[in-house]
Amino acid sequence: MEKYVITISRQFASLGRSIAQKMSENLEIEFYDRDIVEQTAKRMKQPISIISKEEENLHSKFFRRKYPLGMGAENMQEEIFNVQTNIIxxxxxxxxxxxxxxxGNSILKGNARVLNIFVYAPYEARLKNCTEVLKMDPKVAKKMIKEVDKARENYRIRFSKDVENDFDGYDIMIDSSRFGVEKTAEILCDIVKSNFL
Structure with missing residues (x-):
């Protein structure tokens, strides 16, 4: 069977990762998220915790301390992105x-057998996911939603040069709060099967 790839971008706490995991089980294919961080750390000879913390952070304190004169945080983030591009x-x-x-959707642009998905949810649903599913304190959850959304937006703008707006680069955008994790994964798997299997 010919290979295919699904990319999943998501808003923080829209449960996009859980949906990816469920799709992986249903389709019997691997899903890569933390594996990308682990491989990046290995190739860059850095601790996983540092790569994980700094990959979307444009103002990295760690890299400013580590490279105070020559290589700045932005250059290091560029290196992280280049390594992750090769891994993906x-x-x-x-x-x-x-x-x-x-x-992933931008990195694999032009590949015919790629389906690009964006998972989102209204703010209130994401806040509820943070407190009920992720067991976060409400104040921490509100701060995290704001900060992670902003970091991901900055990351997308910086590294997806060909993307002009929030809708570019996606074949499907789906509100996970409307269907829940199981049903969202089922809907998306049906689309994958009808297109690639």
Whole structure:
């Protein structure tokens, strides 16, 4: 069977990662999220915790301290993105899979057998997911939604140069709060099957 790739971009607390995991089970293909961070850390010879914390952070305190004179945080973020680009392409060339985040849709643009999905949810639903599903304190949840959304938006603008607005680069946009994790995954799997299987 010919390979295909699904990319899933998502708003924070829209449960996009959980949906990707459920799709992975239903379609019996791998999904890559933390694996990308682990591979990046290995290739860059950095701790996973540092890569994880800094990959979307344009104002990295760690990298400012580590490279106070020469290589700045922006250059290091560029390096992280370049390494992750190669990792995502490696995964996509190896097997059918799901790539979560990291501008996968932009990196794999032009590939015929790629389906690009954006998972979103209204603010109130995401806040509820934070407190009920992710067990976060409401104040922390509100701060996280704001900060992570902003970081992801900045990351998308910086590294997806060909994307002009929030709708560019996606084949499907779906409100996870309307259907829930299981049903959203089921709907998306049906679309994948009708297109690629």
């Amino acid at each position: 392409r490696d995964f996509a060339n190896k097997e059918s899979c799901i790539i979560v985040g990291r501008c």
